[in-house]
Amino acid sequence: xxxxxxxxxxxxxxxxxxxxxxxxxxxxxxxxxxxxxxxxxxxxxxxxxxxxxxxxxxxxxxxxxxxxxxxxxxxxxxxxxxxxxxxxxxxxxxxxxxxxxxxxxxxxxxxxxxxxxxxxxxxxxxxxxxxxxxxxxxxxxxxxxxxxxxxxxxxxxxxxxxxxxxxxxxxxxxxxxxxxxxxxxxxxxxxxxxxxxxxxxxxxxxxxxxxxxxxxxxxxxxxxxxxxxxxxxxxxxxxxxxxxxxxxxxxxxxxxxxxxxxxxxxxxxxxxxxxxxxxxxxxxxxxxxxxxxxxxxxxxxxxxxxxxxxxxxxxxxxxxxxxxxxxxxxxxxxxxxxxxxxxxxxxxxxxxxxxxxxxxxxxxxxxxxxxxxxxxxxxxxxxxxxxxxxxxxxxxxxxxxxxxxxxxxxxxxxxxxxxxxxxxxxxxxxxxxxxxxxxxxxxxxxxxxxxxxxxxxxxxxxxxxxxxxxxxxxxxxxxxxxxxxxxxxxxxxxxxxxxxxxxxxxxxxxxxxxxxxxxxxxxxxxxxxxxxxxxxxxxxxxxxxxxxxxxxxxxxxxxxxxxxxxxxxxxxxxxxxxxxxxxxxxxxxxxxxxxxxxxxxxxxxxxxxxxxxxxxxxxxxxxxxxxxxxxxxxxxxxxxxxxxxxxxxxxxxxx
Amino acid sequence: xxxxxxxxxxxxxxxxxxxxxxxxxxxxxxxxxxxxxxxxxxxxxxxxxxxxxxxxxxxxxxxxxxxxxxxxxxxxxxxxxxxxxxxxxxxxxxxxxxxxxxxxxxxxxxxxxxxxxxxxxxxxxxxxxxxxxxxxxxxxxxxxxxxxxxxxxxxxxxxxxxxxxxxxxxxxxxxxxxxxxxxxxxxxxxxxxxxxxxxxxxxxxxxxxxxxxxxxxxxxxxxxxxxxxxxxx
Numbered sequence: 001x002x003x004x005x006x007x008x009x010x011x012x013x014x015x016x017x018x019x020x021x022x023x024x025x026x027x028x029x030x031x032x033x034x035x036x037x038x039x040x041x042x043x044x045x046x047x048x049x050x051x052x053x054x055x056x057x058x059x060x061x062x063x064x065x066x067x068x069x070x071x072x073x074x075x076x077x078x079x080x081x082x083x084x085x086x087x088x089x090x091x092x093x094x095x096x097x098x099x100x101x102x103x104x105x106x107x108x109x110x111x112x113x114x115x116x117x118x119x120x121x122x123x124x125x126x127x128x129x130x131x132x133x134x135x136x137x138x139x140x141x142x143x144x145x146x147x148x149x150x151x152x153x154x155x156x157x158x159x160x161x162x163x164x165x166x167x168x169x170x171x172x173x174x175x176x177x178x179x180x181x182x183x184x185x186x187x188x189x190x191x192x193x194x195x196x197x198x199x200x201x202x203x204x205x206x207x208x209x210x211x212x213x214x215x216x217x218x219x220x221x222x223x224x225x226x227x228x229x230x231x232x233x234x235x236x237x238x239x240x241x242x243x244x245x246x247x248x249x250x251x252x253x254x255x256x257x258x259x260x261x262x263x264x265x266x267x268x269x270x271x272x273x274x275x276x277x278x279x280x281x282x283x284x285x286x287x288x289x290x291x292x293x294x295x296x297x298x299x300x301x302x303x304x305x306x307x308x309x310x311x312x313x314x315x316x317x318x319x320x321x322x323x324x325x326x327x328x329x330x331x332x333x334x335x336x337x338x339x340x341x342x343x344x345x346x347x348x349x350x351x352x353x354x355x356x357x358x359x360x361x362x363x364x365x366x367x368x369x370x371x372x373x374x375x376x377x378x379x380x381x382x383x384x385x386x387x388x389x390x391x392x393x394x395x396x397x398x399x400x401x402x403x404x405x406x407x408x409x410x411x412x413x414x415x416x417x418x419x420x421x422x423x424x425x426x427x428x429x430x431x432x433x434x435x436x437x438x439x440x441x442x443x444x445x446x447x448x449x450x451x452x453x454x455x456x457x458x459x460x461x462x463x464x465x466x467x468x469x470x471x472x473x474x475x476x477x478x479x480x481x482x483x484x485x486x487x488x489x490x491x492x493x494x495x496x497x498x499x500x501x502x503x504x505x506x507x508x509x510x511x512x513x514x515x516x517x518x519x520x521x522x523x524x525x526x527x528x529x530x531x532x533x534x535x536x537x538x539x540x541x542x543x544x545x546x547x548x549x550x551x552x553x554x555x556x557x558x559x560x561x562x563x564x565x566x567x568x569x570x571x572x573x574x575x576x577x578x579x580x581x582x583x584x585x586x587x588x589x590x591x592x593x594x595x596x597x598x599x600x601x602x603x604x605x606x607x608x609x610x611x612x613x614x615x616x617x618x619x620x621x622x623x624x625x626x627x628x629x630x631x632x633x634x635x636x637x638x639x640x641x642x643x644x645x646x647x648x649x650x651x652x653x654x655x
Numbered sequence: 656x657x658x659x660x661x662x663x664x665x666x667x668x669x670x671x672x673x674x675x676x677x678x679x680x681x682x683x684x685x686x687x688x689x690x691x692x693x694x695x696x697x698x699x700x701x702x703x704x705x706x707x708x709x710x711x712x713x714x715x716x717x718x719x720x721x722x723x724x725x726x727x728x729x730x731x732x733x734x735x736x737x738x739x740x741x742x743x744x745x746x747x748x749x750x751x752x753x754x755x756x757x758x759x760x761x762x763x764x765x766x767x768x769x770x771x772x773x774x775x776x777x778x779x780x781x782x783x784x785x786x787x788x789x790x791x792x793x794x795x796x797x798x799x800x801x802x803x804x805x806x807x808x809x810x811x812x813x814x815x816x817x818x819x820x821x822x823x824x825x826x827x828x829x830x831x832x833x834x835x836x837x838x839x840x841x842x843x844x845x846x847x848x849x850x851x852x853x854x855x856x857x858x859x860x861x862x863x864x865x866x867x868x869x870x871x872x873x874x875x876x877x878x879x880x881x882x883x884x885x886x887x888x
Contacts, residue, residue, distance in 0.1 A: 631876050654743070
C-alpha cells in the first residue's frame with residue numbers, strides 16, 4: 001500500500017511538473033537579439049541602432065571600400081541590394097578611374113583597358129536600408145522611454161540618413177520610388193507595394209525639405225563630425241539643391257537624357273529656385289549660424305596645410321563638417337595608406353602605390369598668376385628643357401598640387417620618393433631597366449649605377465608609380481599606418497567648408513551674381529596660395545576650381561553628370577599629347593586616358609646639362625582603352641528583374 | 656584493403672551517377688541579318704549599337720540584347736519560339752518606327768529553324784559613292800552625304816565628318832592611328848566632300864591600312880560609317 005502510494009505520488013509529481021502551458025514554455029527571451037521595446041528603451045541602445053545605420057550609409061568614394069557589383073560576373077552579385085553582395089570594391093579603387101588617375105595594380109588595369117562603363121555601373125537600390133531607416137523612425141516615435149530632447153535628435157539623425165541615401169540614389173538612378181513608411185505585405189496588396197518612380201525633382205525636393213525640417217533638431221557643434229549636425233544637414237541641402245539646379249539648367253542641352261514622366265530630367269524653369277536654395281543653405285553655414293566653420297589655415301606651408309585638412313582630426317579642424325570616422329586599434333580602420341603609400345617608403349613590403357594621379361590632373365593646377373600652362377618640357381623650338389632640381393618644373397604652381405599629389409622627389413614621412421625613368425644621352429638613347437632601382441653601366445662606362453627610380457616609373461610594374469606621381473590626399477603619415485595589421489584611421493570627409501564655398505560660388509554665378517561668386521571662390525583660392533583674386537568668373541573657372549580643390553573626393557563623376565558634359569569629356573576617343581597640352585582649364589576638355597610625366601636624367605659628360613633633369617609626357621602602355629560615357633550612362637540601369645517584379649518602374653533613357 | 660576498394664567503388668558510383676546529360680540542348684538556330692535602309696546596310700561602330708529581343712511567357716522579363724557589327728550585320732543563336740524585336744530609343748544613327756503612343760514599335764519574330772531578316776530603319780543620312788584611295792602616304796576619301804530624314808522635327812544637322820585609318824579592321828573614333836575631320840558647318844557641298852589623312856609610321860610596318868568614313872550627327876550618340884575599305888599603298 002505504502003509502495004503504491006509513493007509510486008502514485010511520484011507519478012503525479014512528474015506529470016504535473018510537465019504541465020506548463022505551451023506558450024509559456026516556448027516563450028524564451030532571445031539571448032542574441034535585442035527586442036525592439038528594449039532597444040528603444042535606453043538612449044545608449046538607440047545610439048547603437050543608429051550607429052549601425054550610419055555605418056551602412058553609402059559613399060561613392062570610400063576609404064574602406066564598399067560592396068560592389070562585378071560587371072564581369074553578373075550572377076555573383078546583386079548591385080541592387082548591398083546587403084547580399086559578396087564582391088567588395090577595395091577602398092582605393094573607389095577613388096580611381098575617370099582619367100584622373102592610373103591604377104597601378106595587376107588586377108585593376110581593366111579600369112584603363114576597357115572602353116567605357118556598363119549601364120549598371122554605380123547603380124544602387126538598397127530598399128532594405130530604406131526599410132530599416134523607416135522602421136527605426138517608426139519605433140523611435142512609438143518609444144516612451146526617451147526624453148523629448150533625445151528623441152528629437154535621434155529622429156533627426158534617422159531622417160538625415162534617409163535623406164542622404166535618397167540623395168545618393170537620385171544622383172545615380174534619377175527618380176526612385178519614395179518610400180517613407182515601412183511597407184507591409186498582407187497577402188494581397190501587391191499593387192500598392194509596386195510603387196512607381198517619383199520624379200527626379202521630387203526626390204531632390206524631399207532631400208531639401210527633410211534637411212530644412214531637421215536642421216534645428218540637430219546640434220550646432222563644430223566638433224561633432226561623425227554624426228549629423230545642423231551644418232551637415234545644410235551642406236547636404238546645399239549640394240542637393242545645386243545638383244538639382246544644374247540638372248535643370250544643363251539638362252536642357254541634352255533633351256534625350258530625360259523621361260516624359262519626369263523620372264529623369266528636371267524642367268529648366270525650376271533651375272533658379274534650386275540655385276536660390278543652394279545659395280541660401282550655403283550662406284547659412286558661411287554666416288556661422290550652424291557653428292563657427294571656416295577654411296583650415298593652420299600650417300605655414302600651404303601644401304602641407306592643404307594635405308592636413310584631411311589628416312587633422314583635432315578641434316583645430318573647423319573645415320570638416322561631416323565625416324566617416326575611423327579609429328586605429330578600435331576596430332574601424334582602412335587600408336588606403338597601405339594601398340597607396342609610396343613603394344620606396346612603404347611600411348608594408350609589397351603593398352603600395354596603387355593610385356597614380358594622371359598628368360591630366362596635374363596640368364590642371366594653375367600657375368600662381370592665375371593662368372593655365374602645361375608643365376614646360378620643351379622649349380619653343382622643340383628641344384627639351386633641362387632642370388637642375390627634379391622639382392623645378394613644378395615651381396610656381398597652385399599649392400594644392402603638392403597637397404594632393406606626391407611629385408617626383410616629393411616628401412612623405414620625411415623621406416623623398418625616388419621617381420625617375422632612366423638616363424637619356426645626347427643622341428636620345430635611353431638607359432633604363434625593367435626592375436625598379438636596378439643598376440646598369442651607362443654607355444661608355446663599366447661601373448653599374450642605378451638607372452631607374454625605386455618607385456618607377458616602369459610600364460606594367462605594379463605598385464610603383466606608372467605616371468610619375470603618387471596620391472597624397474588621405475595618405476596617413478602616422479607611424480605604422482601603412483601596415484596591413486594596424487591600418488589607418490584618417491577620416492573620409494563627406495562635406496567640408498571648402499566645398500560649401502564652391503557650391504555657394506557656383507549657385508551665385510548661375511543666379512547672375514558674379515560679385516558674390518568671386519567673393520567665395522577667391523577665399524578658396526587664396527588659401528591655396530593664389531593670392532591674386534580673380535576678377536571675372538565663368539563656368540570653366542568654376543568647373544576647374546572644383547576639379548582641383550575636390551580632386552579624389554568623389555565629386556568628378558557627379559559634377560560631369562549634372563553639368564551634362566560627361567559625354568563630351570569622356571567621348572570615346574583616344575587622347576593625343578596635343579589634347580593633353582591644349583585647352584587646360586576648359587571644362588569640356590577631353591579626359592579619356594590618364595597620361596604620365598616621366599623624369600629622365602640627362603647623361604652627356606662634359607655638357608653643361610649633364611646630370612640635369614628633363615621630362616617627357618608618356619601614355620603608360622597599360623592604357624589601351626579610353627573612357628566613353630554614353631547617354632545611357634547618365635542614369636544607372638534599373639535591373640530587369642526589378643522591373644519585372646514591379647512593371648511600374650520606368651526604364652532609364654538611352655539604354 | 657577491402658574497405659578502401661569499397662570506398663573507391665562508392666566514390667565512382669557517386670561520381671558517375673552525376674554524369675547525366677543536361678536537360679536542354681543549347682540554342683542552335685541562328686537569327687541573323689542586317690540593319691538596312693532600302694536594302695543597303697548601315698555601318699556603325701563595333702559593339703555600340705544594340706537592339707533587343709523579348710520572349711514573353713517565361714517568368715521575369717529580360718531582353719536578349721543583340722549587338723550590331725561594324726558592317727550593320729548581326730547574328731544570334733536562339734531557341735525556337737516567338738520573340739518580339741525592338742530597338743530602344745536613341746540607339747544608332749537612325750530612327751526606328753514608333754507606335755501611336757510614341758514608344759518604340761515591335762516586330763514579331765517567329766523562330767522555327769534558322770532565319771535571316773533585314774531590319775529596315777530610317778537613317779538620318781546615307782554615305783554615298785564613297786571612294787577611298789591611297790597615294791603618296793596619304794589616304795583620300797571622296798563621298799557624298801545624302802540627307803534621308805529631311806523634315807523639321809526629326810531632321811538633324813551634321814556635327815562632324817571624319818576619316819579614320821587603323822592598322823586593324825576595327826576602325827572608329829577610339830580605334831584609329833590617324834584621322835581627319837571637317838565640321839558640318841564647314842561643308843560647302845554635301846555632294847562632294849573630300850577628306851585627306853596622312854598615313855603615320857607603323858610598327859611593325861605594313862603596306863595597307865583600313866579606312867572608314869564616319870559621320871557624327873548633331874545630338875545623336877552613335878556615328879554612322881561607310882563600308883570598311885582596305886587600302887594598300
